[in-house]
Amino acid sequence: MSEIYSREYWMEDLEVPEEILPFLEKPPRLLPGDNEHDLYRLFELMVNEIIPDTPVEWLVTIDLAWLWIDIQRYRSFKNAIILQNRKSAIEFALAATDPAAVVGMNPLLRGKARIDAETLRTDANKRNELTTRLQAHGYDDDALNAAAFVQGIEPLVAIEKFLASARHQVAVLLRELGIRREFARRAKEALDRFLADLKSKEQAIANTPGSDTEAGSQ
Amino acid sequence: MISVRKLIANRRNASLSTGPRTVGGKLRSSHNAYRHGLATAITYDASAAVNIDRLVRALTASSNDYGRIEKARVVAESHFDLARIRAAKAEILWRIGNFENADNDDLIRVLNTIENVARYERRTRSKLRRALRAFLDA
Numbered sequence: 001m002s003e004i005y006s007r008e009y010w011m012e013d014l015e016v017p018e019e020i021l022p023f024l025e026k027p028p029r030l031l032p033g034d035n036e037h038d039l040y041r042l043f044e045l046m047v048n049e050i051i052p053d054t055p056v057e058w059l060v061t062i063d064l065a066w067l068w069i070d071i072q073r074y075r076s077f078k079n080a081i082i083l084q085n086r087k088s089a090i091e092f093a094l095a096a097t098d099p100a101a102v103v104g105m106n107p108l109l110r111g112k113a114r115i116d117a118e119t120l121r122t123d124a125n126k127r128n129e130l131t132t133r134l135q136a137h138g139y140d141d142d143a144l145n146a147a148a149f150v151q152g153i154e155p156l157v158a159i160e161k162f163l164a165s166a167r168h169q170v171a172v173l174l175r176e177l178g179i180r181r182e183f184a185r186r187a188k189e190a191l192d193r194f195l196a197d198l199k200s201k202e203q204a205i206a207n208t209p210g211s212d213t214e215a216g217s218q
Numbered sequence: 219m220i221s222v223r224k225l226i227a228n229r230r231n232a233s234l235s236t237g238p239r240t241v242g243g244k245l246r247s248s249h250n251a252y253r254h255g256l257a258t259a260i261t262y263d264a265s266a267a268v269n270i271d272r273l274v275r276a277l278t279a280s281s282n283d284y285g286r287i288e289k290a291r292v293v294a295e296s297h298f299d300l301a302r303i304r305a306a307k308a309e310i311l312w313r314i315g316n317f318e319n320a321d322n323d324d325l326i327r328v329l330n331t332i333e334n335v336a337r338y339e340r341r342t343r344s345k346l347r348r349a350l351r352a353f354l355d356a
Contacts, residue, residue, distance in 0.1 A: 018272070019269075019273045020273075022269045022298075023297070028304075028308065029305060029308035029309060029312050030312075031308065031311050031312055032316045033317075055276045055277050056293070056353070056354065059293070059297050063297070063300065066304055070304075070307070073311060076317050077311070080317030081322075081325055083318060084320065084321075084322045084325060085322065088322065152322070154326070155322075155325055155326050155329050158329045159329065162332065162336060165336070165340070172347070176350070180354060
C-alpha cells in the first residue's frame with residue numbers, strides 16, 4: 001500500500017485520474033485549527049460517497065469538498081467576530097456600570113473595564129460579583145449578546161453573505177450532479193431495455209418457422 | 219502663459235523622469251499595480267496552462283470536435299481559476315493568524331479583502347456553470 005495522501009495513493013488507492021491530480025497534489029494553505037489529514041480525509045470521504053466516474057464528476061466532487069472547507073472556515077470566522085464583539089460589549093457594559101464612573105467614559109475606566117472583563121472570564125470567585133453588578137443594570141446574557149450582534153452587524157452580514165453564497169453553490173452543484181446522474185441512469189436503463197427488447201424480438205423471429213425465407217424475401 | 223525659458227526648463231526636467239529605462243526597472247514597475255493577480259488570465263501561468271491542456275484532453279476524450287474542445291477549455295480554465303482564487307482566500311485568512319485573538323478592525327479589513335476576491339469567484343463560478351451546462355448538453 002502506498003504512502004497516505006501521496007501521488008501514488010491518490011492514483012492507485014482512490015483511482016483519481018492523473019488530470020485531476022493537480023487539484024490534490026499541491027498541499028493547501030493550512031489555517032489555525034486546520035489539519036492537513038482532516039482536509040484530505042474529507043476528499044477521501046467525498047470520493048467514496050459520490051464515486052465519480054467521469055472527469056467532470058471528479059471536478060465537481062473536488063469543488064464540493066473545497067466549498068465545504070470554505071463553509072467551515074467562514075463559520076470559524078463568524079464565531080471569532082461574535083466572540084470579539086461580545087468581549088467589547090462586556091467591556092462597554094462593565095465601564096458603564098463601574099461605581100467609579102461619574103459622567104461619560106474616560107480612558108482609565110476603559111482600561112479598568114478591560115481588566116474586569118478578563119477577570120469575569122477567568123476568575124470564578126469574582127465572576128458572581130461582576131455578573132450581579134451587570135444584571136443590576138439590566139445587562140443579562142441576552143442583552144450582552146444583542147449588544148455584541150449590533151456592534152458586529154457589518155462584518156456579520158458580510159460573513160453571512162459568504163456563507164450563504166457557499167451553501168448555494170453546494171446546493172447548485174449537488175442538484176447538477178443529481179440531475180446528470182439521474183439522466184445517465186435513466187439513459188442507461190432505457191438503452192438496456194431497448195437492447196433487451198431488440199434481443200427478444202430477434203429471438204422470436206429466429207424461432208418462427210420459415211423466418212429465414214420471410215426475412216430474406218423482405 | 220509661462221516664459222520660454224521656463225517652458226524649456228520644464229521640458230528638460232520632464233525628460234529626466236519618463237519612467238524606468240533599464241530592463242530591471244521596467245520589470246519592477248510592471249508590478250506596481252499588482253494586487254492579487256486574479257485579474258490575469260490563468261493561461262498566463264505556464265504550469266497551469268500545461269495542466270489545463272491535459273484536463274481538456276481528458277474531458278473531450280481526445281475528440282476533434284472544435285466546439286466541444288472550446289467548451290471543455292472554459293470548464294478546465296474555470297476550475298484552475300477557482301483553485302487560484304481559493305489559494306488567494308486562504309492566504310488572506312492565514313495572514314490574520316488565530317481568529318480568536320484577532321482584533322475587530324483586522325477582521326473587518328480581512329473581510330473587505332475577501333469580498334474583493336469573492337467578486338472574482340462569483341464571476342468564475344457563473345462562467346463555469348454556463349460552460350459546464352453547454353459542455354454536458356453538447
